[in-house]
Amino acid sequence: MKSIIALIRNEYVVAxxxxxxxxxxxxxxxxxxxxxxxxxxxxxxYPNRVYAGRMLAQGEFPQWNPYSxxxxxxxxxxxxxxxxxxxxxxxxxxGAHTPMGAYWLQLLxxxxxxxxxxxxxxxxxxxxxxxxxxxxxxxxxxxxxxxxLHTHHPMFIEHLAWLPLVMVFLRKAVTxxxxxxxxxxxxxxxxxxxxxxPQMSLYALSLLSIVAIWWSIAETSARRQRLIRLGKGFALxxxxxxxxxxxxxxxxxxxxxxxxxxxxxxxxxxxxxxxSGLLTAVVPKAFGxxxxxxxxxxxxxxxxxxxxxxxxxxxxxxxxxxxxxxxxAIMGWKENSLVKLLVxxxxxxxxFALGSNGFLYRLMYHLPLFGNVRIPARMMFVVAFAxxxxxxxxxxxxxxxxxxxxxxxxxxxxxxxxxxxVGVGSGLLAAAPGRAGVAIASSAWSQMVYxxxxxxxxxxxxxxxxxxxxxxxxxxxxxxxxxxAHAGFSQGxxxxxxxxxxxxxxxxxxxxxxxxxxxxxxxxxxxPEIIALKRNQGLVDGVMLFExxxxxxxxxxxxxxxxxEQVADLLSVRWAIGRDTLGQWAFLPRPTAYPMAWLVHSxxxxxxxxxxxxxxxxxxxxxxTTAVIExxxxxxxGAADPGDSIAITLYTNDKIRYVTHCAQPALAVLxxxxxxxxxxxxDGERVPLLRANYCLRAxxxxxxxxxxxxxxxxxxxxxxxxxxxxxxxxxxVLLMLDMLRRVQGRSTFGHKP
Numbered sequence: 001m002k003s004i005i006a007l008i009r010n011e012y013v014v015a016x017x018x019x020x021x022x023x024x025x026x027x028x029x030x031x032x033x034x035x036x037x038x039x040x041x042x043x044x045x046y047p048n049r050v051y052a053g054r055m056l057a058q059g060e061f062p063q064w065n066p067y068s069x070x071x072x073x074x075x076x077x078x079x080x081x082x083x084x085x086x087x088x089x090x091x092x093x094x095g096a097h098t099p100m101g102a103y104w105l106q107l108l109x110x111x112x113x114x115x116x117x118x119x120x121x122x123x124x125x126x127x128x129x130x131x132x133x134x135x136x137x138x139x140x141x142x143x144x145x146x147x148x149l150h151t152h153h154p155m156f157i158e159h160l161a162w163l164p165l166v167m168v169f170l171r172k173a174v175t176x177x178x179x180x181x182x183x184x185x186x187x188x189x190x191x192x193x194x195x196x197x198p199q200m201s202l203y204a205l206s207l208l209s210i211v212a213i214w215w216s217i218a219e220t221s222a223r224r225q226r227l228i229r230l231g232k233g234f235a236l237x238x239x240x241x242x243x244x245x246x247x248x249x250x251x252x253x254x255x256x257x258x259x260x261x262x263x264x265x266x267x268x269x270x271x272x273x274x275x276s277g278l279l280t281a282v283v284p285k286a287f288g289x290x291x292x293x294x295x296x297x298x299x300x301x302x303x304x305x306x307x308x309x310x311x312x313x314x315x316x317x318x319x320x321x322x323x324x325x326x327x328x329a330i331m332g333w334k335e336n337s338l339v340k341l342l343v344x345x346x347x348x349x350x351x352f353a354l355g356s357n358g359f360l361y362r363l364m365y366h367l368p369l370f371g372n373v374r375i376p377a378r379m380m381f382v383v384a385f386a387x388x389x390x391x392x393x394x395x396x397x398x399x400x401x402x403x404x405x406x407x408x409x410x411x412x413x414x415x416x417x418x419x420x421x422v423g424v425g426s427g428l429l430a431a432a433p434g435r436a437g438v439a440i441a442s443s444a445w446s447q448m449v450y451x452x453x454x455x456x457x458x459x460x461x462x463x464x465x466x467x468x469x470x471x472x473x474x475x476x477x478x479x480x481x482x483x484x485a486h487a488g489f490s491q492g493x494x495x496x497x498x499x500x501x502x503x504x505x506x507x508x509x510x511x512x513x514x515x516x517x518x519x520x521x522x523x524x525x526x527x528p529e530i531i532a533l534k535r536n537q538g539l540v541d542g543v544m545l546f547e548x549x550x551x552x553x554x555x556x557x558x559x560x561x562x563x564x565e566q567v568a569d570l571l572s573v574r575w576a577i578g579r580d581t582l583g584q585w586a587f588l589p590r591p592t593a594y595p596m597a598w599l600v601h602s603x604x605x606x607x608x609x610x611x612x613x614x615x616x617x618x619x620x621x622x623x624x625t626t627a628v629i630e631x632x633x634x635x636x637x638g639a640a641d642p643g644d645s646i647a648i649t650l651y652t653n654d655k656i657r658y659v660t661h662c663a664q665p666a667l668a669v670l671x672x673x674x675x676x677x678x679x680x681x682x683d684g685e686r687v688p689l690l691r692a693n694y695c696l697r698a699x700x701x702x703x704x705x706x707x708x709x710x711x712x713x714x715x716x717x718x719x720x721x722x723x724x725x726x727x728x729x730x731x732x733v734l735l736m737l738d739m740l741r742r743v744q745g746r747s748t749f750g751h752k753p
Contacts, residue, residue: 011131015138019117022139026148026483027110029491037106038292038492039152043549046096046496047536048080049087049105053095055653063654063677063712067538068548069557070522070571071673074653075717076250077552081155081196083247097540102496109154112161116142119164124392126168127338132471133392136321139479141388144317145284146381148486149310158195160381162188163204166240170208174215174233179741183734185236190243190727198251199373200381201244207382208237210345218337239734242727249720253676255372258552263372265356265365271312271375272355277303279430282420284316284485285443286430292492299439302432315380316485317387318478319417319447320454325387326413328394331406339393342386349382395471400464414455421448450481503534504541511587512543512575517648520596521574522546522671523587530585532577546573556695557673560612562619565592570623570693572596572671594624596648597658599666599701601640602626603633611694627669627692633700634688638664646708654712661705668708670697677714682706 029035036042051074055062062082065074074080081087086108090096096105117138124134141147141164150156169185172178189208193201212233216226241248255261279286287303290310301310332339351360355376365371423429425444432440457474504512514520524546525532534540535549546568559570568576574593580586604621606614608630615621615628625640641663650657660668669692672678680689680699683706692698699708 015121015131015135016114016118018135019114019121019138019142022117022143022479023110023113025479026113026143026487027490030106030110033103035491035493036102036495037109037151037490038494041106041152041154042492042494042496042499043535044079045152045154046102046105047534047539048074049091049096050101051097051539052080052082052087053091053101054097056091057095057097060653063714063717064675065539066651066653067542067544068536068550069553069673070544070546070671071675072548072550072552072554072557073250073254073675073677076254076677076714077550078196078198078247078251078254079155079551081158081194084158084194084196085191086158100497109151109157112154112157113142113147116147116157116161116164119161119168120388123164123168123171124389126171127389127393129389129392130396130471132468132475133396136324136395136471136475136478137388137392139475140317140321140391140482141385143479143482143486144381144384144388145311145314145486146378146384148482149314149489151490152311153197155195155197156200156378156381159192159197159200159204160385162192162195163207163385166192166204166208167211170212170233170236171215173236174212174229175219178738179734180738182232182236182239183731183738186239186243186727186734187731189237189240190731193240193244194247196247199375199378202369202373203379203381205237205241207345207385209234210348211341212237214337214341214344218341239727239730242723243731245720245723245727246717247720249716249723250677250714253714253716254552257554257556257675259555260372260552261555263374265371268365268371268374269356269361269376271309271377272357272361273313273350273353273377273380274303275354275357276430277313277377278350279420279424280314280316281322282319282417283424283430283444283447284314285440286424288432288436288440289489291488292490292494294493295488295491299432299436299443302436309375309377311489312375313377313380315377315384316482317384318391318481319421319451320474320478320481321387321391323413323417323451323454323458324391324394327409328390328397330409330413331397332393336393339390342390346383346386346390349379349386353377353379353383395461395474398458398461400462402462410458414451417451418448421445421451446484447481450477453477500534500537500540503532504537504543508587509541513541514544516651520544520572520648520651521593522572524568524573524576525587527577530577532585532587546571546576554673554675554695556691559693559695560615561623561693562616566623569594570671570696594671596671597646598624598669599640599644599646599660599662600625600627600669601637601664601666603637603667604628605632606630615694623669623693627667627698628694629667629690629692629698631688631690633667633690635665635700635702637666638662638703640664640666656710658708659705660701660708662701662703664703666701667692668699668701669693670699670710672697672710677712677716679711679713681709681711684709 052062063075065072075082090108094104095101120138120141121134124137147157147160166185166189169181172181173185216230288299288301290301290307291297329343351358353376355361361376421444425441454477457470461470512523522544526547537543538545558567569592572593574590575587576590578588602625606628644662646658646660646668649659674691674695674697680687690698
């Protein structure tokens with residue numbers, strides 16, 4: 001009985017139970033199946049998991065996606081998070097393609113909010129914060145806008161959920177003689193990176209690098225010791241990046257082939273934080289909010305003409321947390337190295353987030369990788385991270401006598417925040433027109449209530465009442481403040497499963513879903529006035545779509561011919577949405593569509609820098625008989641013969657097989673998007689795979705009857721697999737070395753030198 005009571009009283013058991021409760025309260029409608037995440041969760045995250053789960057259930061590894069944009073890489077697309085361990089288990093054990101798959105996927109994402117809280121709590125305790133201060137920091141971090149407003153971008157949440165735990169082991173690796181800390185930290189860091197958000201990977205690694213350098217210098221004055229500690233810290237980060245290799249190398253190849261291979265300064269700085277946006281550190285709804293479709297919204301977002309900039313530039317982490325963090329920053333700047341570190345990284349993050357509105361990003365843009373991602377304001381997660389820890393430290397530094405010595409500081413912080421609230425509430429700051437302005441002003445006054453409640457708790461603590469329940473009350477106020485600000489964002493009304501079923505009824509399914517390999521074709525479902533299906537319906541139901549939804553579009557995905565109709569013909573679009581004879585929207589047949597493969601006996605060899613010009617201006621080219629290629633075929637083509645033929649006998653996501661017969665050498669032109677990871681084989685012998693008609697594939701075929709195979713064989717995947725395997729082996733070695741030291745009784749795990 002005593003052991004049970006001791007377990008119940010264990011602070012980590014209590015903390016875990018608390019964090020489960022806060023997560024349930026925040027996501028109660030979602031957990032009870034009454035609300036669903038929306039936007040990209042429905043349009044991209046759910047379809048990706050459906051496709052991955054279905055392919056794995058069929059015994060196929062999902063390397064290529066033939067269902068979006070006429071075909072594009074799947075495994076190489078970092079956003080699919082195919083190697084993220086929780087998704088690897090989910091895809092194989094449950095799968096989004098199963099009944100209630102969307103619900104279980106949503107629940108898995110929600111679980112990361114518990115991980116984020118527990119990780120931040122452990123980090124706070126490691127940094128010598130009290131249990132109450134750790135709880136305040138954990139709640140503030142997990143339900144701050146960078147996490148709570150990205151439930152439709154779970155890769156952001158997954159990165160930030162693991163980040164505190166990575167930092168726990170980074171600190172242990174840098175400040176102690178522990179070997180295991182390097183291994184565990186690298187393992188968690190690799191998991192974090194594999195969750196599929198390259199921008200957040202870059203930003204998180206930047207933060208971890210700064211912290212590793214700071215702790216290496218601050219914890220010792222001996223130069224040799226500093227170098228050793230710094231080396232251990234960067235060894236942890238290096239192995240973590242190595243574990244990411246299986247995703248990094250294929251994704252690097254895709255990035256080079258995508259439209260995002262280069263970004264101009266103007267493109268990269270889209271989503272820069274406006275100076276006026278700093279108001280939302282105190283009043284989160286100062287410029288209105290964005291809510292799911294169908295949810296009444298009395299204060300529509302007026303901060304930008306682009307709704308997505310609402311969640312990408314938001315960073316609110318609680319008005320009480322702001323007050324405590326400011327107190328900690330001022331009070332601890334001279335006396336505490338941790339406070340100084342957190343203030344420095346916060347200032348750097350704000351300067352970076354300002355993007356084109358500041359000076360720091362102009363310098364960072366020219367560094368490797370930083371100029372390849374958009375929306376600098378996403379760096380504000382660092383401020384939420386640092387402010388949460390600062391608030392915890394600030395709470396611990398409150399006590400009798402402090403108020404008398406620092407009365408001006410307390411009144412100044414409270415007065416400043418109160419003035420901002422009054423300014424927004426009165427309409428002097430962030431004024432919005434009409435009813436929206438009234439609703440925004442009303443929401444601002446509610447922030448005054450939260451500020452006063454935290455202020456009252458601070459005053460009680462300053463009077464000498466140090467009971468833990470005062471801290472619990474502050475944590476509760478911070479939680480309900482964040483719940484009021486952010487919880488509604490995730491409560492969409494649409495169940496993804498029913499949404500996709502409604503978009504493709506049985507009659508449309510029979511019409512638009514091809515049968516492989518006998519009857520393959522593509523479908524166009526968009527016009528300027530209509531999107532007839534869900535944007536990634538193909539991944540869910542097997543419709544081979546001309547369109548889709550993805551941020552990493554291939555640069556070469558449409559033949560550069562003169563008309564949209566000819567583009568659709570070459571890409572074998574047999575059905576397209578249009579107006580029928582009654583003026584109603586319907587899928588209409590396109591009899592002019594090319595087959596999925598055909599033979600030509602004429603080729604025009606055009607340099608790659610002139611292909612676009614030639615195809616757009618030369619109207620004499622008949623693509624039924626001629627292909628525009630960018631390198632010479634290995635042999636001369638012969639004359640056409642009426643008996644020439646090509647047919648598809650196998651069509652999977654990573655292998656396509658054809659049987660061909662031609663009296664003279666020919667080119668097999670395939671209505672498949674060219675990508676470097678595909679290789680061609682004729683009767684088992686590898687042959688060149690040519691790029692034809694700007695973006696299609698072509699295979700040179702000798703005279704006679706042959707079997708032709710296209711195989712997805714990524715050399716970058718092989719390279720990345722080797723790097724990940726080597727890094728995983730290094731992690732195991734580090735853990736075994738530490739275990740050996742323990743067995744031999746010489747372990748110094750957790751002991752500072």
